[in-house]
Each structure stands twice: as structure tokens, then as C-alpha cells.
Amino acid sequence: MEPQTLIDYTRSLDCIHCGLCLRTCPTYQLTGAEPSSPRGRIHLMRAVAEGDIEPDASFAEEMDFCLLCRHCESVCPSGVEYGALMEHTRAGLAPKTLTGRVVKSLGFKLLESRLMLRLMAGALRLFQLTRLDRLLAPLLGERGSALSKLPPVGPAYERRLLPKESPAEGAQPVALLEGCVMPELLGEVNRATVRVLNDAGHAVSVPSAQPTCCGSLHAHNGELERARALARETIAAFESSGDMPVVTNSAGCGSHMKEYANLFSEEPEWRERAERFSARVRDLSEVLNPQVSPKESSRTVQEPITYDDPCHLCHGQGVRGEPRALLDATGLERVELQESESCCGSAGIYSALRPKDAERILEGKLEALRSSGARTLVTANPGCQLQWQAGVKDAGLEVEVLHLAELLDKTSER
Ligand code: SF4
Ligand code: SF4
Known part of the structure; x- marks a missing residue:
């Protein structure tokens, strides 16, 4: 691929080199080296586009090293769309080995x-x-x-798919994204999600035509053609459920589906359908009303609890207050986790592709968890939940890791 098309040069020009993003970047914190920072990576991208350097193995390594956590976007005064910039660059880079x-x-x-x-x-x-x-x-x-x-x-019965319809009377009906690995590894999170929604009066339908994957992991890793195909299938499947909200319990999927239109800059008809679809997408925490009564059984959850913001919920979707309001309404003691908006190292398939880096990134988060004194850690994304569960177990901490849906299912009545 030509360097000019490898890089989204126009987007890269938004960076004014202020450096405000450096302190937020987990990879820069690990190395202290400018090329491992958001500003450094954008500088490298521009150098490639301007023909000053080749997109060689060391360039590809810095692009791979990035978690695409988008923490840098949250603090950028110039509105650099770093996530889109990186997805575009990765689309042109084949894996090195x-x-x-x-x-x-x-x-x-x-x-x-x-x-x-x-x-x-x-x-x-x-x-x-x-x-x-x-x-x-x-x-x-x-x-x-x-x-x-x-x-x-x-066992297989715990990995069963959700019923296509889970009726309830009261609030607005919703359609639910079932997810790819969720039914296989975290089926109970999906079932808790349906129970919590039903309890709040939302009838839940799971469109049978939805593809297994929404394409989020494909897009983050530069597989844009497949990401587009999966986005088309997802949009078409949920169009069959009318205008009802499309709920997800996965921050990464939610963030990606809210930005589907970015995939279709050259296809106006699909862009319009994507925009209509994205306007319906809600994280679970955005549809639940925090006005709840604590359940008698709330005390089975060990206190204090704490919440770790999934990157694609806080940085990708700007959702920060809603999960906390739901947790506080349970009446459980909650403590804040230091640097809760920094990445835990899961980052989609990053922890599978670069497990050592992912572990080093999680170390700082585990230290923050220790200092918080929390006995229960809550997250709202399957990848983060798996990363935390493995980290807490390895570190020998007596902390239960729960998805927000599981905690609400255990502790509150709507
Ligand atoms: S997305 Fe995350 S890891 Fe990548 S440059 Fe931005 S802050 Fe650093
Ligand atoms: S904060 Fe934004 S403008 Fe400043 S260096 Fe980072 S990416 Fe560039």
C-alpha cells in the first residue's frame, strides 16, 4: 500500500503536538519513549505519509503496541480522532510474523x-x-x-444462547446484542442482563439474524473490509426490530456500533442506515433507571465495591456517571478506584496477542485495586472482566470481579 493511502493524513494534521496526552498513555508510561506515545505515533504516521520514513517493521511494532484504548482522545484539546486514525493505519499493515x-x-x-x-x-x-x-x-x-x-x-447448558423473546410489561421493549464470546465464556452475564432488563419492565428480543460478531475486534485490528460486512449484517438484523433501543452489555461493541457510520464514508446509503442504527445503540447502564430498591440479598456482595471504567465506555462513549449511579442506588459502600479510566490491558484481543505487555499494564491497576481496599470490582465489558479475573487470581487478591449486570441482578429490584 502507498504511504499516502496507508495514513489518514488529513486527520493526522489535527495534532498540535501539545503533549497533553502523554501522561494518559499506558504504553508511554511503560517505556517513557516518545514513539510509544500518542503524539509520537501520530508523528510517525505523518512522517510515513510525507515520505520521510518507510512503514517498516519498527513502525508496525509501534502501531501494534498501542492498545487503542483512546484515553488520549479524552484529554486531547484539538479533537484528534486517534481511534479512527489508528484503525486506518492498521488496515494497511499486515502482521509482521x-x-x-x-x-x-x-x-x-x-x-x-x-x-x-x-x-x-x-x-x-x-x-x-x-x-x-x-x-x-x-x-x-x-x-x-x-x-x-x-x-x-x-458445561454446554451454561453456554446456551438467550431465548429470542423475554417478555415483560412496563417500560419500552429493547433488542439485545448477544455478542460473540459472551455466550461461550460469560453466559451468566447475558442471562443477568436479560433478568435486570425484564425486572425494569423492558421486554427483551434477541434478533435471530444478528451475526455472531458486530465487527468491533476486526475494525480495531485493521480488518476494515470484514468489519464493514459484519456491520451491514448487524444493521440489517436490528432493522427488523423497528426503532427500539439496541442494548449491549459490552462496552467495546457499543462504542463500535455507535460509530458504524465511520465505516461507510464512501457508501451514502449504508452511511445513512448506519447513522439511524447507531442512534438506537445504548449501553446497558444507559437504559436502566437508577431509582431502585436494594434487595434483601444485597449483602451477599462483599463491600466496599469499586468500579473500573472500560475504556470504550468512558473514552469511546463518554459514559461515566450512569454505571456509578446504578451502583450507588444499590446502597452498597462504593470506593473510587485510582486511575479508573486507564486501560487494564485487555483491549480486545491485545491481551491474547501481547500477553506480557497486557500483564505489565494490569500491574498498575492491581496496585490501585489493593490500595482501594475494595472486595468487589465491577466492570462493564467482557474483555475487561476476563482480564481482571485472571489478574486478581494471579495476584492472590480476595476480590470478586463482576459485570455490572451481575451485580445489579444480585442487589437491586426495579
Ligand atoms: S490509544 Fe491508548 S495506548 Fe494508544 S496512544 Fe492512545 S492512550 Fe496510548
Ligand atoms: S493531546 Fe492531542 S493535540 Fe496534543 S499531542 Fe496529544 S494527540 Fe496531539
């Missing part, structure tokens, strides 16, 4: 097929029960540690 290429292409194929995900989850469960996962992990090198840290996969 054969393993990287295989892992990415197999991983994306897997995410698009419910059958493949089912088979993988079944195989993983078998490996875990026979402890083969521990034997196989060292053979996979650095990436093996990600395999051995996956949570125990439940």
Missing part, C-alpha cells in the same frame, strides 16, 4: 462463526478438565499464558 498472521486470521474467522466458537469452547473445556491446557500453554510461547488464564468454561 507468520504466527501473527495465522493468529489474527484464525481468530477473526472464529469470531464470525457460532459453530466454531461452540467447538472451541467445548475443546477448551475438555483441555481444562484434563489439564491439557497447562501442558499445551508452554508450546504456544508467550501466547500460551493467555490460554492458561482463560476462566473455566462451563
